[in-house]
Amino acid sequence: MKTARHNRRAVVIGSGPNGLSAAIVLAHAGLAVEVFEAQATPGGAARTLPLTLPGFHHDFGSAVHPLATASPFFDTLPLAEHGLHWIHGDAPLAHPLDDGTAVILERNLNDATTAFGEDGPAWRRLLEPIVDHFREFTADSLGPLVRIPRHPFLMARFGLNAIQSAQRLANTHFRNPRTRALFAGLAAHSFLRMDQPLSSAIGLVLAAAAHAVGWPVPQFGAQSITNALLAELAKHGGQLHTSTRISSLDEFGDAITLADITPRQLLDIAEGRLKPSYRQSLDRYVYGPGAFKIDYALSSPIPWKAQECGRAITVHLGGTFEEIANAEAAVSLGVHPDRPFVLVAQPTLYDPTRAPRGRHIAWAYCHVPNGSTLDVTAEIEAQIERFAPGFRDCVLARHTSSPAVLESMDENLVGGDINGGALTLSQFLFRPGIHNYATGTPGLYLCSSSTPPGGGVHGMCGYHAARLALKKL
DSSP states (O other): OGGGGGOOOOEOOOOHHHHHHHHHHHHHOEEEEEEEOOSSSSTTSEEOOOOTTTHHHHHHHHOHHHHHHHHHHHGGGGGGGGTTOOEOOOOEEEEETTSOOOOEEEHHHHHHHHHGGGGGGHHOOOOOOOOTTHHHHHHHHHOOSSSOOOSSSHHHHHHHTTTSHHHHHHHHHHHHHHHHHHHHHHHHGGOTTSSOOOOHHHHHHHHHHHHHOOOOOOTOTTTHHHHHHHHHHHHHEEEEEOOOOOOOGGGGTOOEEOOSSSSSHHHHHHHHOOOOHHHHHHHTTTOOOOOEEEEESSOOOOSSSSSOEEEEEEEEOOOOOOHHHHHHHHHHHHHOOOOEEEEEEGGGGGGGGSSTTOOOEEEEEEOOOTTTOOHHHHHHHHHHHHHHTTTGGEEEEEEEHHHHHOOOOOOOSSOTTTTSOOOOOOHHSSSSTTTTTBBSTTTEOOSSSTTTTTSSSSHHHHHHHHHHHHHOO
């Protein structure tokens, strides 16, 4: 219900999940909300586009969404009523090895404990406290970082493991090279070297999510998430303007403004309104490695040597822990590895709506130095062929996206960085500055993945920024 106290106009720049979440929070509070999107299709990295052949529907950015199903804010919204339905594979993740077998991350924690053999007890000790209290965990972990958590003992236990490097955690807890390889793939989602602090944090979160909520895909593609959020926004009077690029904040007057953009874009459109100290924090903001992505239209499913890879929508390709660690270390030094760590999504194994009958799509990317201009199609496909001989014979069409292409389609992907900034220790705590969402300019807030809790489709950056904006009212 609208109230006189909140009879204000609010604008949101960017229609990614964070921007739309911020807009929904403000609309729920009774503000007149408008969202401005530079692209013709809303959604930011959560879009589904016809990138290859007619009838094949590809996710431009995010494809598999454990953090969306874990989002405390999304959990409060009637997104299923707006057409959002989640589809799970038989297992969240497969990690094939050169011996023709694959390590499978099972959905059920008991099954995973059994499957990991001698490492099963250690796996359970690491993850059971989080899995058993996952909603409490996400309420704390997907929030502002500089604050007192609601569940301090749970977060302290997690923090002692999360602050470690993936290399140290794996060496300490796992004996079997198969378990270590699986964990390396999970930790590599951080885009950090395996010997860097915090490189284990993302791996632990993703592993716990696999057991607690799974790693699903939205039916019809990531656009379904965006469409459901837009439907909720429209229900409360919010408006969307696409193909509308904002070049200056001056055109918004005294409207409350939330920006789902990165520090670089905020400097471009608001520098004259920012305090010198905040401008300096934006100038110092560091972007992480980029991604090189390929979307495939396929005549058949990927022919994995390890047939159990067909149980999972997500497949990690990289071999052993040591091989993945070497690849990520090379990227951190600005070098393109010959054998990159490759992430593959194969949603049409479980969601046939994404391709013509009997056909399939796949989505693959690897990490490259930020702003890389090198075409690494051959390297990615060599890794896929390594574990799925004959893959190239299944390719009907491919669409490659270099870091420059990714950034041209979503300016938040600076240099191909899909996480909104490097996960360094300082940027983990102060993202992008000590005040996180507040800019120091009255009525102006940052709500992108460059704020806590960072990258991922969960909407929590926008949620927390909007809550702060309402509190300031």
